[in-house]
Amino acid sequence: MRDNYNIQVIRKRSIIEFIGAVAVIIFISVLLSFLKIRLDLTEDKRYTLSDPTRKVLSDLKSDVFIQVYLDGEMPIPFKRLKRTVSEMLDEFRIASDNRVDFTFRNPSEGEDQKQRESMYQSLISKGLNPVNIQAGDQEGGSSQKIVFPGMIVNYNGIEVPVNFLKNNPSVPAEENLLHSVEGLEYEMIQTISTLTSDTIYKIAFLEGHGELSETEVADITLNLARFFTIDRGVLEGNPGVLDSYAAVIVAGPEKEFSESDKFILDQYIMNGGKVMWLVEEVDVNADSLANGETEALLRPLNLEDQLFRYGARINPSVIQDAECVMIRLAVMTGGTRQQFVPAPWFYYPKLYPSHSHPVTRNINRVKGEYANFIDTVGLDGRIRKTILLSSSGFARTLSPPFLISLKDAETIPDEREFSRSKLPVAVLLEGVFPSAFRNRMTDDLTRDRNFRTRSESISTKMIIIADGNIIRNEVRQIGSNITPYPLGQDIYTGELYGNRDFIINCMNYLVDDDGIMELRSRELRLRMLDRSKIRKERIKWQLINVVLPPVLVIIAGFIFSYFRRRRFTKA
Structure with missing residues (x-):
């Protein structure tokens, strides 16, 4: 009788302990639900938003709606990219106090081919870039599939596309996806910041010295217009004419600068203005190559002393590079038949971007021409x-x-002549610059007699590029219709170089006051499995992952049963 009483007491106590434990767990869970605690335990802090990003998101005044066109059947790497995008947008939503909302859409969800093609064309017209990939099917085969690794950001009815897939043909696919993840926060917050900013910076293309025409810079103008207000104009001898512009672009001038124009640019820089110089000292008339040859002639622009004072000198020499773009040459086969064959054109170097600076990190190589x-x-x-x-x-x-002759492409050069390495073509200068007109009489260089000349700048920055063609796009003309090609696109192979990204990043860096551009310096580690170790130790790791867990569970069950039996036996 006493034994039955003891068993009932033990059971009652066990039930009370169980109910108490559940109540404590529920109480702690409810309490923690009111605490917003998020811990990023990754080594490279890939789930932690930067301070500039949090500031932009916390200052949102209206809702931002994002449509991500990365859904449906895709290869595993793209599914991982989709998961990363979703996690990043979740962080955006939390940091913005639910001001950011998003959805994933499948661009191939149409019922028939006609609807899918209509959706594709709509997304392309909005600015999203399609990518062809190999997708597997349920029967073990594969087929071509079009995906749009990008998003449309909508703010107050304004839609802006964001293409976040880095597609550098010179690196493996895994690295391209890693670089896409590294730049994801920057690509999204840069767009949101631009859309929600109360201030829209103005940028001016300089004219009056034979600079590139509107048609020749049409593509970069269109893309820069997503971030800035774009103007074009001449200086007209007024030192204050540039004061309202955040940056000035000098794109491929062909005529000498007057001392008056140099003085205006100099004083603009002294007052904190930013300039991107795309100038070269050698004139090459590429159109004359249609006749088989052309000349390279010295063309001074009267900017040499000014740039030298700022800390750079453009050498009047043309680079030939063994790593160059291929051009198509017409050759005769069979005596009468003309055929186009690819040939290396050493005057079109594939320039290497620096991987240690946010302007050039993770962009494709840049195409130069007679740099x-x-x-x-x-x-x-x-x-x-x-x-x-x-x-x-x-x-x-x-x-x-x-x-310069087209026959140069047919000859095999002596490799020993290509002995120069890493010749700089673009340089960033930052700091306090001395005036190029220090200790000079400037009364006759300006119309404003009350203008006070500064002999030293406030802290500012400029970028000097020794190739005006880097910003020039090719054009296609059919009758009177002129259509610009995307900047950096090879019109023969379709390969897209990094010219557009480079110029856009340069301008964003020059006018960036919020530190957003530094997000492009973010670096994540690619943790790949050791394939050779997998092959050698395949059985061992299969046993560890498949057999060991059930064995541990069984052992734990025996141990628990043993101590439970022992406890109740004593009772």
């Missing part, structure tokens, strides 16, 4: 110099005058 190279000069410690673009390790230079 010069730059020397950094001066020992002024207040000016920081950073090389953004450079040639390959197998280059040489030619000084004008010299003849």
Whole structure:
């Protein structure tokens, strides 16, 4: 009788302990639900938003709706990319106090081919770039599939496309996807910041010195218009004409600058203005190559002394690079038949971007045309110099005058002549610059007699690029209709170089006051499995992952049963 009583007491106590434990767990869960605690335990903090991003999101005044066109049947790497995008947008939603909302859509969800094609064309017209991939089916086969790794950001009725897939043909697919993840936060917050900003910066293309025409910079103008207000104009001798612009672009001038225009640009820089110089000292008339040959001639622009004072010198020499773009040459086969064959054109170098700077990190190689190279000069410690673009390790230079012939592409050069390495083509200068007109009489250079000349700048920055063609797009003309090609696209192969991304990043860096551009420096580690170790130790790891867990559960069950039996036996 006493034994039955003890058993009932033990059972009652066990039930009370169980109910108490459940009640404590529920109470702690409810209490924790009111605490917003999010811990990022990853080594590279891939789920932690930066301070500039949090500031932009916390200042949102209206809702932002994002449609991500990355859904449906896709290869595993793209599914991982989709998961990463979803996790990042979740962080955006939380940081913005639910001001950011998003949805995933399948661009191929149409009932028939006609509806799908209509959706594809709609997305392309909005600015999303399609990608063809190999997708497997349930029967073990594969087929071509079109995906749109991008999103449409909608704010107050304004839609802006964001293409977040990095597609660099020179790196493996895994690295491209990793670079896409690295740049994801920047691509999204840069667009949201631009859409929600109360201030829209203005940028001016300089005219009056034979600069590239509107048609020749139409593609980059259209893309920069997503972030800035774009103007074009001449200086007209007024030192304050540039004061309202955040940056100025000098794109491929062909005529000399007057001292008055140089003075206006100099004082604009002294007052904190930013300038992107795309200038070269050698004139090559590429159109004359249609006749088989052309000349490279020295073309001074009267900017040499000014840029030298700022810390750079453009050398009047043309780079030839062994790592170059292929062109199509017409050759005769069989005596009468004409055929186009690819041939290396050493005057079109594939320039290497620096991977250590946010302007050039993770962009494709940049296509140059008859590029010069730059020397950094001066020992002024207040000016920081950073090389953004450079040639390959197998280059040489030619000084004008010299003849350029299409027959050059047919000859095999001596590799020993390509002995120069990493020639700088684009340089970033940051800091406090001395005026190019310091200790000079300037009364006759301005109409404003009350203008006070500054001999030293406030902290500012500029980018010098020794190739005006980097910003020039090709055009297609049919009758009177002129259509620009995307900047950096090879019109023969369709390959897209990094020219557009480079110019856009340059301008965003020059006018960035919020530190958003630094997000492009983010680096994640690619943790790949060791394939050789997998092959050698396949059985061992299969046993560890498949057999060991059930064995541990069984052992734990025996241990629990043993101690439970022992406890109740004593009772």
